[in-house]
Amino acid sequence: MSPEPNPIAALLWTFGLMSLFAVGGANSAIPEMHRAAVDVHHWLTDKQFADVFAISQLSPGPNVLIVTLIGYSVAGVAGALAATVAMCGPTALLAYYVSRFLDRSRGARWPAIIQAALVPLSIGLMAASGLIVAQTSDQSWIAVLITIVAAALAFATRINPLWMLLAGGLLGFAGVI
Amino acid sequence: MPPESPPVAAPAPAPSTPSPPHQPGLLELFLAFAKMSLAGFGGVLVWARRSIVEHHRWMTAEEFNETFALCHFLPGPNIVNLSVVFGARFRGVAGGLAAFAGLVGPPMVIATVLAALYARYGDIDVLGRTLAGVACAAVGLLFAVVLKMMMPLLQRRDVTGLVILAAVFVAIGLIRWPLQIVLLVAIPHSIAITILTRRMVKA
Numbered sequence: 001m002s003p004e005p006n007p008i009a010a011l012l013w014t015f016g017l018m019s020l021f022a023v024g025g026a027n028s029a030i031p032e033m034h035r036a037a038v039d040v041h042h043w044l045t046d047k048q049f050a051d052v053f054a055i056s057q058l059s060p061g062p063n064v065l066i067v068t069l070i071g072y073s074v075a076g077v078a079g080a081l082a083a084t085v086a087m088c089g090p091t092a093l094l095a096y097y098v099s100r101f102l103d104r105s106r107g108a109r110w111p112a113i114i115q116a117a118l119v120p121l122s123i124g125l126m127a128a129s130g131l132i133v134a135q136t137s138d139q140s141w142i143a144v145l146i147t148i149v150a151a152a153l154a155f156a157t158r159i160n161p162l163w164m165l166l167a168g169g170l171l172g173f174a175g176v177i
Numbered sequence: 178m179p180p181e182s183p184p185v186a187a188p189a190p191a192p193s194t195p196s197p198p199h200q201p202g203l204l205e206l207f208l209a210f211a212k213m214s215l216a217g218f219g220g221v222l223v224w225a226r227r228s229i230v231e232h233h234r235w236m237t238a239e240e241f242n243e244t245f246a247l248c249h250f251l252p253g254p255n256i257v258n259l260s261v262v263f264g265a266r267f268r269g270v271a272g273g274l275a276a277f278a279g280l281v282g283p284p285m286v287i288a289t290v291l292a293a294l295y296a297r298y299g300d301i302d303v304l305g306r307t308l309a310g311v312a313c314a315a316v317g318l319l320f321a322v323v324l325k326m327m328m329p330l331l332q333r334r335d336v337t338g339l340v341i342l343a344a345v346f347v348a349i350g351l352i353r354w355p356l357q358i359v360l361l362v363a364i365p366h367s368i369a370i371t372i373l374t375r376r377m378v379k380a
Contacts, residue, residue, distance in 0.1 A: 017357070018356070019252065019253045019254075020252050020253070021252060021356050021357050021360050022252050022253050022254065023252050023360060023364070024249070024255075025249075025253075025254055025255045025256075026254045027319060027322075029356065031349045031350060031353070031356065032349075032355070032356035035353060035355065035356075039353075047305070048299070050308075050309065050312045051295065051299060051305065051308045051309075051312070052292075052295075053312055053315065054308040054309070054311040054312035054315055055288075055291050055292070055295060055308065055311075056288070057311065057312075057315040057318070058218070058291075058311055059218075059284060059287055059288050059291060060214065060215045060216065060217055060218050060284050060287065061214045061215065061217060061221065061280075061281070061283070061284025061285070061287070061288070062214065062217070062220075062221050062254055062256045062257060062280065062281070062284070063220065063254070064254035064257060064281075065281075065284055065285060065288040068285050068288040068289060068292065069288055069291070069292045069295075072288075072289055072292035072293065072296070073292065073295075073296060077289060080285070080288070080289045080292065081285075084281060084285055087253070087254070088253065088254060088257045088277070088281060090253070091251060091252050091253025091254070091257070091258055092253070092257055092258060092260075092261040092273075092277060094251055094252070094253070095247070095248055095251050095253070095258035095259075095261055095262050096261050096262060096265055096270075096273055098247065098251060099244075099247055099262040099265070099266075100265075102247065113368065113371055113372060113375070114250055114368060115246060115249065115250035116371050117364070117367040117368040117370070117371040118250055118364070118367070119326070119330075119338070120330065120335075120338040120339070120341040120342040120345070120367065121341060121342070121345050121360070121363055121364065121367055122326075123323055123326045123327055123330075123342050124341065124342040124343065124344070124345030124346040124349070125345055125346075125349060125356075126319060126322065126323050126326070127320075127323045127342070127346045127350065128345070128346050128349040128350030128351075129319060129350075130316055130319040130320045130323060131346075131350040131351075132350060133312060133315070133316050133319070134316045136312075137309055137312035137313050137316060138313055138316065139309075143309070143310075143313045144313075146310070146313040146314060146317065147313045147314070147316050147317040147320070148317065149317065150313070150314040150315075150316075150317025150318055150321070151316075151317035151318070151320040151321045151324070152317075152321075153317075153321075154317065154318045154321035154322075155321040155324050155325060160218075161218070161318050162218045164314045164317065164318065165218075165311050165314050165315060165318075166311075167314065168310040168311045168312070168313050168314030168315070169307045169308070169310045169311040169314075170307075170310065171310045172306040172307045172308065172309050172310020172311065172313075173303060173306060173307040173310065175306060176310075177306065177309055177310050177313065
């Protein structure tokens with residue numbers, strides 16, 4: 001709520017820095033997005049954050065678009081653009097240069113080692129993401145049940161996840177949750 | 178006959194001559210990534226693979242896996258990294274930008290429209306309840322991904338991996354320490370442990 005001198009600069013700095021630490025993709029950075037947007041900058045309330053997460057999962061495109069939604073709520077269209085570019089730009093540049101470097105030095109064994117080392121980290125981050133969004137969205141035992149059923153179905157079957165999102169939305173619409 | 182197999186032209190009539198791989202142009206890159214992005218609800222990777230490997234045959238499955246592994250080990254949104262690396266491989270910097278713009282541009286317009294609608298109507302009770310329901314299911318999907326990714330660690334009885342996983346979960350999810358600090362401590366430790374265990378396995 002505190003009016004910041006320049007929200008665009010804050011978005012660029014927050015997400016630009018975050019992108020370089022988003023090990024394992026955008027969903028791994030959700031705890032940090034929540035910390036920055038809700039706890040540090042007070043851009044969103046807890047409930048708005050859960051809503052924004054839901055909208056981003058319902059929209060097509062890469063999961064990273066949750067930052068577009070956060071940016072919009074901070075500073076409109078300019079904010080949406082700034083947050084998206086800040087979250088994608090630095091790592092895209094890094095990926096470009098690293099891939100060119102690796103093309104020239106074939107058979108480097110470091111990528112394999114670093115990747116193996118990062119896998120447990122990114123799983124831990126994603127588990128933390130799940131916990132943080134669950135704490136804001138799962139407010140009743142029926143909500144918890146829906147989460148568990150969706151997790152079990154997605155784990156054990158090949159049903160298109162979109163159906164589960166729509167089913168969750170319908171149950172919410174009907175006031176079951 | 179199963180309904181999904183069309184009677185004619187079941188195996189795509191692929192040109193049998195393995196001619197030099199077709200080099201996509203800038204517009205083609207933009208459109209291909211826009212298409213896979215707009216098709217991708219809850220993740221674009223599956224569609225990217227289908228489009229790049231199976232439909233356009235711009236890469237073999239192995240090339241795709243290698244490129245994706247690189248983009249997965251680098252920080253940031255993996256599929257965004259993939260689009261830039263892939264586009265640049267064919268058309269240099271302009272190609273990287275074209276693929277990136279295709280992947281992020283159109284969905285970003287949609288997301289911005291949704292954000293504007295939410296800013297105006299987000300307070301309506303029914304909409305709030307509906308989104309809460311979607312969020313419950315979406316969290317479930319996230320946990321399913323976590324479980325799927327954990328299975329190889331569990332099957333290998335990779336105790337150190339599981340301990341690192343749990344430590345990160347506690348530090349970020351429960352204690353809520355900042356990501357940067359946790360990773361600056363965890364990444365070097367995890368790399369060191371990985372190197373040590375590989376040496377021990379070899380020895």
